[in-house]
Amino acid sequence: MTDAERLDRYAELALHVGANLEPGQDLGIIGLVEHAPLARVLADRAYRGGARYVEVLYTDQHVRRALIEHGPEESLGWTPPWLVDFIEALGERGAALVSISGNPEPELMAGLDGERVGKARTKALAQAHLRNVQERLVNWTIVGYPNRGWAEAAFGEPDVERLWQAVATAVRLDEPDPVAAWSRHIETLVARAYGLNERGFDAIRFRGPGTDLTVGLLRGSRWKTARFQTARGRSHVANLPTEEVYTSPDFRRTAGTVRSTKPLAMFGTVVRELELRFDGGRAIEVTAGTGADVVRAQMASDEHAPFLGEVALVDSASRVGKTGITFMDTLFDENATSHIAYGAGIPDTVEGAGGRSPDELRALGVNHASIHVDFMIGGPEVEVDGLERGGAAVPIIRGDRWQL
Amino acid sequence: MTDAERLDRYAELALHVGANLEPGQDLGIIGLVEHAPLARVLADRAYRGGARYVEVLYTDQHVRRALIEHGPEESLGWTPPWLVDFIEALGERGAALVSISGNPEPELMAGLDGERVGKARTKALAQAHLRNVQERLVNWTIVGYPNRGWAEAAFGEPDVERLWQAVATAVRLDEPDPVAAWSRHIETLVARAYGLNERGFDAIRFRGPGTDLTVGLLRGSRWKTARFQTARGRSHVANLPTEEVYTSPDFRRTAGTVRSTKPLAMFGTVVRELELRFDGGRAIEVTAGTGADVVRAQMASDEHAPFLGEVALVDSASRVGKTGITFMDTLFDENATSHIAYGAGIPDTVEGAGGRSPDELRALGVNHASIHVDFMIGGPEVEVDGLERGGAAVPIIRGDRWQL
Numbered sequence: 190m191t192d193a194e195r196l197d198r199y200a201e202l203a204l205h206v207g208a209n210l211e212p213g214q215d216l217g218i219i220g221l222v223e224h225a226p227l228a229r230v231l232a233d234r235a236y237r238g239g240a241r242y243v244e245v246l247y248t249d250q251h252v253r254r255a256l257i258e259h260g261p262e263e264s265l266g267w268t269p270p271w272l273v274d275f276i277e278a279l280g281e282r283g284a285a286l287v288s289i290s291g292n293p294e295p296e297l298m299a300g301l302d303g304e305r306v307g308k309a310r311t312k313a314l315a316q317a318h319l320r321n322v323q324e325r326l327v328n329w330t331i332v333g334y335p336n337r338g339w340a341e342a343a344f345g346e347p348d349v350e351r352l353w354q355a356v357a358t359a360v361r362l363d364e365p366d367p368v369a370a371w372s373r374h375i376e377t378l379v380a381r382a383y384g385l386n387e388r389g390f391d392a393i394r395f396r397g398p399g400t401d402l403t404v405g406l407l408r409g410s411r412w413k414t415a416r417f418q419t420a421r422g423r424s425h426v427a428n429l430p431t432e433e434v435y436t437s438p439d440f441r442r443t444a445g446t447v448r449s450t451k452p453l454a455m456f457g458t459v460v461r462e463l464e465l466r467f468d469g470g471r472a473i474e475v476t477a478g479t480g481a482d483v484v485r486a487q488m489a490s491d492e493h494a495p496f497l498g499e500v501a502l503v504d505s506a507s508r509v510g511k512t513g514i515t516f517m518d519t520l521f522d523e524n525a526t527s528h529i530a531y532g533a534g535i536p537d538t539v540e541g542a543g544g545r546s547p548d549e550l551r552a553l554g555v556n557h558a559s560i561h562v563d564f565m566i567g568g569p570e571v572e573v574d575g576l577e578r579g580g581a582a583v584p585i586i587r588g589d590r591w592q593l
Numbered sequence: 594m595t596d597a598e599r600l601d602r603y604a605e606l607a608l609h610v611g612a613n614l615e616p617g618q619d620l621g622i623i624g625l626v627e628h629a630p631l632a633r634v635l636a637d638r639a640y641r642g643g644a645r646y647v648e649v650l651y652t653d654q655h656v657r658r659a660l661i662e663h664g665p666e667e668s669l670g671w672t673p674p675w676l677v678d679f680i681e682a683l684g685e686r687g688a689a690l691v692s693i694s695g696n697p698e699p700e701l702m703a704g705l706d707g708e709r710v711g712k713a714r715t716k717a718l719a720q721a722h723l724r725n726v727q728e729r730l731v732n733w734t735i736v737g738y739p740n741r742g743w744a745e746a747a748f749g750e751p752d753v754e755r756l757w758q759a760v761a762t763a764v765r766l767d768e769p770d771p772v773a774a775w776s777r778h779i780e781t782l783v784a785r786a787y788g789l790n791e792r793g794f795d796a797i798r799f800r801g802p803g804t805d806l807t808v809g810l811l812r813g814s815r816w817k818t819a820r821f822q823t824a825r826g827r828s829h830v831a832n833l834p835t836e837e838v839y840t841s842p843d844f845r846r847t848a849g850t851v852r853s854t855k856p857l858a859m860f861g862t863v864v865r866e867l868e869l870r871f872d873g874g875r876a877i878e879v880t881a882g883t884g885a886d887v888v889r890a891q892m893a894s895d896e897h898a899p900f901l902g903e904v905a906l907v908d909s910a911s912r913v914g915k916t917g918i919t920f921m922d923t924l925f926d927e928n929a930t931s932h933i934a935y936g937a938g939i940p941d942t943v944e945g946a947g948g949r950s951p952d953e954l955r956a957l958g959v960n961h962a963s964i965h966v967d968f969m970i971g972g973p974e975v976e977v978d979g980l981e982r983g984g985a986a987v988p989i990i991r992g993d994r995w996q997l
Contacts, residue, residue: 251633255647
């Protein structure tokens with residue numbers, strides 16, 4: 190298979206398994222300028238498949254870096270309205286969306302004032318995107334685009350071919366029939382979610398080095414997979430790869446301490462050895478080997494940012510985990526192992542929460558915020574239990590293997 | 594001077610001589626994804642210089658190619674509304690704008706259906722941009738970004754360094770004080786415009802191989818330079834380089850034949866040996882060595898596209914002309930020699946035309962259309978005369994030298 194053929198097959202996977210683009214539908218693509226080679230193939234394949242219109246929004250983190258370094262304070266959190274218009278129009282037109290991940294310079298913001306890095310968010314854009322997701326207006330997916338800088342961050346050398354092979358493994362592009370393989374794989378995850386929902390645990394407990402964390406669940410919390418369905422009934426797989434089952438916790442009932450088990454690359458900064466202490470649901474202490482100031486600025490940017498919005502379980506059967514690689518990219522790393530996210534909850538995972546206002550969501554125990562940041566807390570040394578209402582602990586993951 | 598220093602100086606020239614960015618002002622940048630290296634330096638320099646917010650709109654002609662090749666007919670002329678919002682917001686906020694030119698693949702659309710290439714225009718975007726320009730809402734400029742593909746188109750080999758040197762010469766970046774050099778240069782052009790306005794010619798006549806064209810002027814036609822002033826009083830140089838004096842003709846009074854003297858690269862097609870025959874102002878015959886179908890489709894896309902909107906005079910004193918290079922880029926080539934443009938006129942060059950509606954403009958004799966396409970008709974063999982109202986011909990250019 191030539192490189193061009195591989196890119197074609199990958200684009201087909203993103204369009205037909207991931208976003209599940211419908212003939213006649215519009216397609217939005219969001220990526221960095223460095224992702225243009227994939228965006229171009231996606232556009233070409235989409236039109237060949239009958240898309241009505243394809244529009245690409247290219248972003249440039251160097252331009253954001255210049256803002257953080259030299260721009261006025263009041264511009265840091267501003268979003269040009271046309272960017273919001275772009276996102277909202279996707280929702281209004283019931284479009285498909287492919288977002289491209291894989292940062293060519295994951296530490297571009299290193300050395301900048303962490304507080305300014307944390308503040309420099311196009312918050313209105315994130316909110317518009319969240320609305321589309323929560324109201325299930327678009328069939329969307331996220332895929333990674335292997336590139337030199339990303340390979341360097343993952344391996345210490347710009348071995349793009351090695352990264353391509355790891356990505357191909359993670360997304361099952363190495364299967365003779367990736368579409369069928371994905372169908373089987375999603376069924377496995379659906380069965381896990383079903384098993385957890387049958388149990389109706391009251392909380393999930395993580396125990397390992399530096400970690401003793403209890404995440405309270407809602408009575409209405411439902412475990413789900415990343416196979417979604419839009420309000421109009423179009424199913425799609427929102428992450429390629431995906432290996433998780435996840436739900437929204439009761440954001441008021443997280444307690445204890447947690448230590449991240451993989452670095453977290455975000456906004457041009459790498460957060461390492463993140464440790465959080467929770468009380469009454471809120472992260473009240475934030476320390477880290479690197480990047481603590483960015484996490485603190487994020488949490489300060491929104492009253493409800495320091496509360497959890499997601500808890501997700503992944504074991505070592507994960508294709509991503511099997512590669513043994515820390516990808517330095519959340520899309521991949523969060524699918525290698527169990528994780529939690531601070532910020533917005535996912536109303537779709539809580540009975541009766543769909544279509545509720547932010548205040549109503551919080552009253553139900555589902556967090557609402559303008560951010561959603563996943564970080565990895567699972568691994569071979571981390572035991573995961575489900576706690577029953579009576580207090581009994583049921584092993585879910587032991588030795589990084591699923592027990593239920 | 595290192596490459597980085599040269600790029601810095603070039604960005605400073607674009608911002609401070611070209612757009613004349615004001616501290617506290619917003620800046621829009623429009624370019625291809627391949628222009629990111631210049632866009633990034635522009636953003637950095639702009640923020641250092643006190644810009645409030647910098648936003649970059651990256652476009653991708655490969656995505657447009659996919660639309661032309663495989664997209665549905667009804668999508669060809671569509672413009673996503675958020676793109677119009679981007680342009681309109683620049684006008685509303687009184688922003689500065691730098692557009693980047695220099696096509697890395699000027700023949701990307703070669704081999705595609707010329708009619709579809711011509712139709713695939715974001716017409717609403719062009720109209721919004723034209724409104725900003727005609728109502729003088731933004732201080733804008735266009736600059737070229739040397740790149741491999743552009744160098745290959747100009748020289749037959751990807752000699753980017755040679756192209757950089759030619760561009761540096763053309764934009765006076767080789768001067769010890771480019772800002773002062775530009776000030777002197779603009780004064781020379783202003784003097785030319787003044788001389789032409791004093792004469793008050795009734796028409797301009799071009800005669801040379803394949804060309805015998807008379808372009809009627811309006812009584813209100815005023816010759817101008819590309820140093821503009823916004824409605825708010827901010828001056829800017831709209832093209833870097835610029836060597837022309839130009840005006841809007843009486844769009845009803847063009848007659849005769851004209852042959853282009855340089856190839857015209859536009860929309861991924863190169864139009865060579867273009868020949869037009871005009872009658873009653875309208876181009877009634879279009880032939881070309883290559884690209885005739887694209888020109889014909891453009892002219893068919895808008896009732897007033899086949900009429901002239903501009904006539905511009907340039908002689909061999911031009912810095913661009915002196916390089917001896919055909920740049921295959923209109924920004925440069927139109928400043929090497931005299932040219933005309935079919936499509937929209939420039940109301941600002943006609944007394945009493947400012948702020949008029951499209952219908953009022955046409956009633957005055959100023960063309961209004963959604964396109965404006967310059968092509969080159971001057972050169973050593975082309976004589977340019979001014980025709981007085983009594984019929985007498987006054988030499989303006991002979992042997993490619995200014996005579997007035």
